Amino acid sequence: MIDVQRLAVLREVSRRGSFNQAAQALHCTPSAVSQQVAALERGLGAPVVERSTRGVTLTDAGRLLVEAADAIAAELADTQQRIARLTAERTALTVATFASGGRRLLPSVLAGFAADHPEVELTVLEAEPEESLPAVREGRADLALAYHFAGPPPARPGDRSGLDWTALGEDPLRVVLPRRHPAAARHRERPEAPHLAELADQRWILGCRKSADQLAHHAELAGVELRICCTATDYEFAQSLVRAGIGIALIPEIGLSRHPDLVALPLAEPGPRRHLGLALARRRRGRGRAARLAEDLASRLVAGGTGED
Incomplete structure (x- = not known):
């Protein structure tokens, strides 16, 4: 593989016409420039410059490499400018x-x-x-x-x-039940939204404290008192407790996990919603x-x- 850094050195040698002047431009010694060019030639298996008392000239292989180096330098300069514009904007x-x-x-x-x-x-x-x-x-x-x-x-x-x-x-809150729950079975037979009073005897799991306030408000409207067994801060956690049989949950529709072992039912209007x-x-x-x-x-x-x- 051709070393890009060595290509840059050869390109400078071509522009300056000698190792000494290339070394000055590159802020290194003439010996370092000569070593980079020699390493490039060893890797290629072909000479890239012809040395003489009047300086150095490129061989055919060297000219091809310098053309490639010019193209690479132009592409890198363009990319740098585009990155600068991108960063600025x-x-x-x-x-x-x-x-x-x-x-x-x-x-x-x-x-x-x-x-x-x-x-x-x-x-x-x-x-x-x-x-x-x-x-x-x-x-x-x-x-x-x-x-x-x-x-x-x-x-x-x-x-x-x-x-x-x-x-x-709107994001209505749904009652989440285990699929084998009697209320889920009744809903499959008679697909009507259950009233909150029908679920008053259940243990309730709430996905957040704001859901607790909403449930308490609607329970008061229905004239029932609900048993709250857990108030969580994560809807996934609340639904995992439902799957474990701990209780049933009140979960916003966009927070539902869509787990095959769970059923989400709407509550009869006026039901809670965000x-x-x-x-x-x-x-x-x-x-x-x-x-x-x-x-x-x-x-x-x-x-x-x-x-x-």
Whole structure:
């Protein structure tokens, strides 16, 4: 294999016409230049220069090598400039997301966005809405995939939140049961959503504390009191406890694991649900490259809705 460094030395010898002048240009000794050229010749098995008292001239093989060295040097210089431009134009974009939304909604959208915008340095932060929305408002994130439960969205036109909110759709909470559970069997025979009162005697596993608040609210509306046996902070963990027969769980639809041993049933209306959306800083909308890229990414999420990847 031809050594690229030795090619560079030969190229300098060709340009300067002597080992001494090439050595000065390369900041080394004439002996070092001579050794590099000799090593190149040994590797090729052919002379690349002809030495004389008047200096050195290239052989046919040497001329071919210098042509190749010129092409390589040009390609490397062009690549260096392109890398410099790429680095100079690189824009940082930070996306905050809650865990289940990030796992189910973001990957395919981010993959398409990264392919179309290779100059963007993407950072993803996992954060619940109470953390991600202030991060967008304060400039620590460019946009947030977030949610809220019943009531108004976290930002409305003209309010003082400093945010613009774009609704993505609803994420209903489902009751997750073992496939052999009697309620699952009844649903197969009579596919109607069960009322919460029908499941009041069950042990309940909650995937997060916010689910506990929602379940308590709907249990109060139904006039029942539920037995909570576990409040977890991870939906996968909660569903693993359901598979183990510890109880049944209340899980948002986009947090479902789709395990063959589990069944996810809707609750009769009005059932608990999350409302998904995107938050952008109002002061940055349309201003600057990062803001425009954030809007591009937001439009992709809106187009994708709450469908699974």
